[in-house]
Amino acid sequence: MLLAPSLLSANFANLAQDVETFNRSEADWLHLDVMDGVFVPNISFGFPVIEAIAPLCKKPLDVHLMTVQPERYTERVAALGAKVMSVHAEACNHLHRTLCQIREHGMLAGLVLNPHTPLDFAEDVLAEADIVMLMGVNPGFGGQRFIPRTLDRVRRLRRIINEQHASTLIEIDGGVNLETAPQLLSAGADILVAGSAVFGAEDPCEAAAKLKRVTSDK
Ligand code: DX5
Ligand code: ZN
Numbered sequence: 725m726l727l728a729p730s731l732l733s734a735n736f737a738n739l740a741q742d743v744e745t746f747n748r749s750e751a752d753w754l755h756l757d758v759m760d761g762v763f764v765p766n767i768s769f770g771f772p773v774i775e776a777i778a779p780l781c782k783k784p785l786d787v788h789l790m791t792v793q794p795e796r797y798t799e800r801v802a803a804l805g806a807k808v809m810s811v812h813a814e815a816c817n818h819l820h821r822t823l824c825q826i827r828e829h830g831m832l833a834g835l836v837l838n839p840h841t842p843l844d845f846a847e848d849v850l851a852e853a854d855i856v857m858l859m860g861v862n863p864g865f866g867g868q869r870f871i872p873r874t875l876d877r878v879r880r881l882r883r884i885i886n887e888q889h890a891s892t893l894i895e896i897d898g899g900v901n902l903e904t905a906p907q908l909l910s911a912g913a914d915i916l917v918a919g920s921a922v923f924g925a926e927d928p929c930e931a932a933a934k935l936k937r938v939t940s941d942k
Contacts (some may be wrong), residue, residue: 725909727935728753728786728895729928730919731777732768732866739773742923743780749932753786753807755897755917757866760791763815764864771800778804786917788836788897790863791815795822802829810834810857810895813845823852834895838863839871843881850890855915856881860908861898866919870899875911882912902934906941 729751734742746754756774761767768790778785784807789797794811795818801809809831816822819835826833832854835846839859846856858877861868878894885892895915896908905916918935925931 725913725936725938726752726915727922727932728755728915728917729922729932730755730757730866730897730917731923732757733919733923735923736769739777740780742928743777745928746932747780747782749922749929750936751783751922751932753784753915754781755786755788755919757919758787758789758791758797759864763792763812764790766864771797771804774804784808786810786834788834788857788917789815795825798822798825798829802831806831808832808834808855810836810855812836812838812863813841814838819845820849820852823849827852827854836863836897839874839877843877843884846881847884847888850885850888850892853892855893855895856885857895857897857915857917859898860896860900860904863898867924868899870901870904874899875907878908878911878913900935902938905935905938909938909940910942 759768786808787806823833834855835853836857860874893914897917900918901921
């Protein structure tokens with residue numbers, strides 16, 4: 725399992741220190757939540773902030789765009805050296821084209837589905853998606869309660885991926901903690917994003933280590 729702590733729950737008055745903490749931890753990718761106040765009812769941070777912290781980060785960047793028309797930012801995300809760029813199906817008129825463009829820019833293409841979006845939206849673009857990320861909460865804020873129905877969505881998505889013999893990874897974002905992580909792994913998740921459960925903890929390194937030790941509850 726890969727663990728991607730979300731910087732959204734870090735101390736914005738001292739991001740450099742939290743990135744250093746992440747570097748020292750057992751976590752794998754740094755998850756960056758970009759919100760535009762239009763696609764989601766919140767504004768987080770944008771390119772100037774990410775460009776300032778990217779050189780400090782010693783591990784891959786996992787960029788989650790919660791913006792309308794995310795395809796406008798492909799080049800800028802690639803220029804950051806990001807490993808993953810994820811876009812919402814609900815925000816893309818030409819999803820297939822956008823996923824292809826992300827790959828052409830040398831990144832893994834991530835497709836994100838909101839809790840209400842049918843899994844059908846992923847079915848015909850699985851060959852173009854390196855990752856399908858299912859939201860475990862409605863996007864926009866950290867620290868929200870996990871939507872239990874997500875577990876069934878993970879199981880169904882795993883079945884669809886297996887049926888197509890695709891190598892797409894399943895990532896979960898929102899509501900991941902020590903209680904939900906084992907259930908998500910059992911259901912078939914590969915990558916877990918955790919904001920408040922890592923950066924909101926008293927000792928983020930210890931919290932990351934505990935989450936990395938989580939195994940499927942079956
Ligand atoms: C929510 C963001 C998440 C958020 C998760 O819109 O996409 O990445 O940081 O926060 P937690 O883990 O606290 O639910
Ligand atoms: Zn996110």
